[in-house]
Amino acid sequence: MLETLQQPWPWYVAGPLIGLVVPALLLLVGKAFGVSTSFRDICAAVTPGRFEYLNYDWRSGWWRLAFALGIVVGGALAVTALGSANAVVDISEATRADLAGLGITDRTGLFPEELLSWRALGSIGGFVTIVLGGFLVGFGARWAGGCTSGHAIMGLVTRQLPSLLAVLGFFAGGLISTFIILPALLGGGR
Amino acid sequence: MNDTNAPSLRRTIVRSLAVGIVFGIVLVKSEAVSWFRIQEMFRFQGFHMFGLLGSAIATGMLSIAVMRRFGLGGLGGDVQVGKKESRGLNRHYWMGGTVFGLGWGLLGACPGPIYAMIGTGASVFLVALASALVGVWTYAALRPRLPHF
Numbered sequence: 001m002l003e004t005l006q007q008p009w010p011w012y013v014a015g016p017l018i019g020l021v022v023p024a025l026l027l028l029v030g031k032a033f034g035v036s037t038s039f040r041d042i043c044a045a046v047t048p049g050r051f052e053y054l055n056y057d058w059r060s061g062w063w064r065l066a067f068a069l070g071i072v073v074g075g076a077l078a079v080t081a082l083g084s085a086n087a088v089v090d091i092s093e094a095t096r097a098d099l100a101g102l103g104i105t106d107r108t109g110l111f112p113e114e115l116l117s118w119r120a121l122g123s124i125g126g127f128v129t130i131v132l133g134g135f136l137v138g139f140g141a142r143w144a145g146g147c148t149s150g151h152a153i154m155g156l157v158t159r160q161l162p163s164l165l166a167v168l169g170f171f172a173g174g175l176i177s178t179f180i181i182l183p184a185l186l187g188g189g190r
Numbered sequence: 191m192n193d194t195n196a197p198s199l200r201r202t203i204v205r206s207l208a209v210g211i212v213f214g215i216v217l218v219k220s221e222a223v224s225w226f227r228i229q230e231m232f233r234f235q236g237f238h239m240f241g242l243l244g245s246a247i248a249t250g251m252l253s254i255a256v257m258r259r260f261g262l263g264g265l266g267g268d269v270q271v272g273k274k275e276s277r278g279l280n281r282h283y284w285m286g287g288t289v290f291g292l293g294w295g296l297l298g299a300c301p302g303p304i305y306a307m308i309g310t311g312a313s314v315f316l317v318a319l320a321s322a323l324v325g326v327w328t329y330a331a332l333r334p335r336l337p338h339f
Contacts, residue, residue, distance in 0.1 A: 016248075022249075024209045028205040039323055063205075070210015073309060075305065077309075091226045095235045116225060118313070132296065133297030139325035139329045148294075149302055157250035160272075173287065
């Protein structure tokens with residue numbers, strides 16, 4: 001049993017479990033699923049009163065901060081009790097070939113060390129991936145009023161047009177990063 | 191704060207924490223946190239992420255339908271949950287979404303996975319989290335000048 005759980009979980013097991021977070025939060029906490037609002041709560045707690053957007057009682061977001069902390073703890077349990085962080089992710093042959101073409105050949109772990117490590121932070125590619133990538137995720141999620149959980153899952157579950165527009169934007173941006181920005185960043189170094 | 195409110199807040203926090211732990215485990219075990227999986231998704235070269243998101247949405251829809259049918263969680267009749275305002279061109283949804291997608295494509299992690307990756311011990315994601323917070327703060331500063339509806 002434990003050995004099975006320590007393997008990567010197939011999408012048809014993990015997907016429904018992610019879907020069940022929607023009723024779990026509604027029934028247990030009485031709240032709509034969404035992660036990125038917790039970023040807003042943290043900003044409001046740290047720099048209060050400066051801007052209208054952050055001028056609210058962030059304590060109303062206690063449940064979101066607890067939920068976020070839970071995700072951190074869950075991540076830790078997933079790579080200790082339930083497996084390791086060093087397993088190779090079994091992506092498709094086509095993606096392996098494309099990434100090799102960009103110079104990413106070491107696929108140990110959940111992400112490439114060439115881009116996402118303290119060492120990489122000093123290179124242009126690593127800095128853009130980590131710092132600019134993180135910045136755009138935060139800025140974009142709040143401008144769009146939600147991220148993958150709030151729009152792609154909660155918003156589509158409740159069949160809302162704004163969320164469909166946001167998800168189309170997610171893919172438009174992701175395609176630009178994948179096919180234009182990353183090759184420009186990584187291609188030049190080869 | 192009086193005594194009747196205090197346990198309720200504590201209960202809310204414990205429950206949110208518990209659901210978060212399960213969600214964090216699933217995010218990592220499903221490899222949704224993996225930069226490699228996100229690349230596979232944006233290159234349309236594998237079904238994994240689409241199956242994951244698709245089955246999550248289907249399960250969520252079914253859950254909401256059942257909750258409505260039995261009036262659970264205050265979802266009687268046509269109560270709308272997590273309602274997003276829709277009017278005009280809804281510019282902030284697709285413009286903000288595109289900015290978010292640019293970041294997701296680079297970092298390979300959206301907000302949930304950023305938290306989960308920190309938990310896995312990938313400490314460089316603390317930098318990504320700090321950058322995301324600076325991003326939110328910058329949005330707060332520029333918000334009056336950005337197009338919304």
